[in-house]
Amino acid sequence: MRREDLADLSLFLAVVDEGGFTRAAKKLGLSQSALSHSLRRLEKRLGVSLLTRTTRSVAPTEPGQRLIETLRPALEDVARKLASLSDVREEPAGLVRITTSQHAAHTLLWPVIDRLTAQFPGIRVELHIDAGLTDIVAERFDAGVRLGERLEKDMVAIPIGPKLRMAAVGAPAYLAKRGTPKKPHDLARHACINLRLTSARGLYAWEFEKAGRELRVKVDGQLVFNDMDLIVAAAIAGHGIAFMLEDRVARYLADRSLVRVLEDWCEPFDGYYLYYPRRGQPSPALTLLVNTLRYEK
Numbered sequence: 001m002r003r004e005d006l007a008d009l010s011l012f013l014a015v016v017d018e019g020g021f022t023r024a025a026k027k028l029g030l031s032q033s034a035l036s037h038s039l040r041r042l043e044k045r046l047g048v049s050l051l052t053r054t055t056r057s058v059a060p061t062e063p064g065q066r067l068i069e070t071l072r073p074a075l076e077d078v079a080r081k082l083a084s085l086s087d088v089r090e091e092p093a094g095l096v097r098i099t100t101s102q103h104a105a106h107t108l109l110w111p112v113i114d115r116l117t118a119q120f121p122g123i124r125v126e127l128h129i130d131a132g133l134t135d136i137v138a139e140r141f142d143a144g145v146r147l148g149e150r151l152e153k154d155m156v157a158i159p160i161g162p163k164l165r166m167a168a169v170g171a172p173a174y175l176a177k178r179g180t181p182k183k184p185h186d187l188a189r190h191a192c193i194n195l196r197l198t199s200a201r202g203l204y205a206w207e208f209e210k211a212g213r214e215l216r217v218k219v220d221g222q223l224v225f226n227d228m229d230l231i232v233a234a235a236i237a238g239h240g241i242a243f244m245l246e247d248r249v250a251r252y253l254a255d256r257s258l259v260r261v262l263e264d265w266c267e268p269f270d271g272y273y274l275y276y277p278r279r280g281q282p283s284p285a286l287t288l289l290v291n292t293l294r295y296e297k
Contacts, residue, residue, distance in 0.1 A: 008042040009071055011035060012050060016068060020057050092284040093122025099134040100127060100145035102228070103245060104272045108161050109145065112292050123285045131198045131226070137277060142286050148270030156278055160293040161271040166207070167246040168266065169258040171238040181241070181261050184208045184217045191240030192219035196226045206243045208265040215265075219243075271295075 011028070015035065018024040025032045043050050050064035060068055100109060105127050113125050128134070128141070136144045145160065168181075174191075181187055184206070195204040203224065205216040221240045225231050228244055235242035235249075236257050242249075246266075252258040274293055276282060282290065 005042075005045070008038045009067075010075070011038045012042055012064075013068065013071060013075070015039065015051065015058060016060055016064075091122060092120055092288045094283055094285045095124045095126065096143070096283070096285050096289060097126045097128065097141045098143050098145060098274075099130050099136060099139070099141045101131060102129050103248070104145045104161070105129055107247065108272060108293065112289070116289065116292060120285075120288070123288070125289075136275075142283070143274055143276040143290075145272055145274050148273050154278060155275040157273045157275040158290055158293070159271065159295045160274050161295050163268040164271045165246040165268050166243060166266045167249055167253070167260055168206070168241055168243045168262045169235055169249050169253070169260055170241040171236055172256065172259055174238040174240065175259055175261070184215050184262060184265055187217055187219050187241065190219075191221040193221055193231050193234050193240050193242045194219060194224040195228070195231060195243075196224050198226055204243075208262065209267045209269075210265045 014028055015021055015024045018027060021032050021035050025035045048063040049061050050067060051058045052061055117123055117125060134144060178190055181190060197204055205218050208215045223234050223239055228248060231242045231244060232249060236252060249258055253260060274290060
């Protein structure tokens, strides 16, 4: 389609919408003669009369009405597409709802959200802390953050953090009294501090890997918590061996409040990913958050 064709079609709709050449010319800032010339040019190219003209008004002919029914939806669709492009250019705004684990929220999400919300006052963020696997579509979340091995299917997944490692740890006094486990199955002879999973309502089976061999070990002990801070406190107090992400206990390993065991059975694994449904276009606010969080390996 030539540029003048599109212009003439738009002017034709303007005349119809305004009910005449005089009002259309005034609204568009054109002379009536220029508008009339445009319509005659369009009718000549199409080979049909589009408007019935009287001294008081104009009305579409039968071919003109058919053209209107075809043209109007197409131009409205173009207008919507242009508006969506305009939204991208504008400053991101709106609510972004994310479900995430507590660890990811504190270590990865909050530092970025702190900065972006200060820079873009129109962005609002809701973080829902959940240790389980929330259905982000059913619960109407914009995105979720989970470990790579726990990602839902049919999702766009963006890495937002480095590889992670687990750490089995105990207080020096406890290990001096009970001994140091050399392999995962030795944990059966130890007091272990268990984590109860909120979603499955079961106890977390400790996951180990060495040279491609994977083990899931169910442990036992006097204490069960669903809070990692309490598990750390109990380990430091000498109640047994705990198992958690390495960075949670890094400072206690540094000051020797805790000692690592079974380190050779704790290999790195894929870290956190932000994921969202493939269908639909992410909002500008979510797109900004994704691009800022994206981790380059």
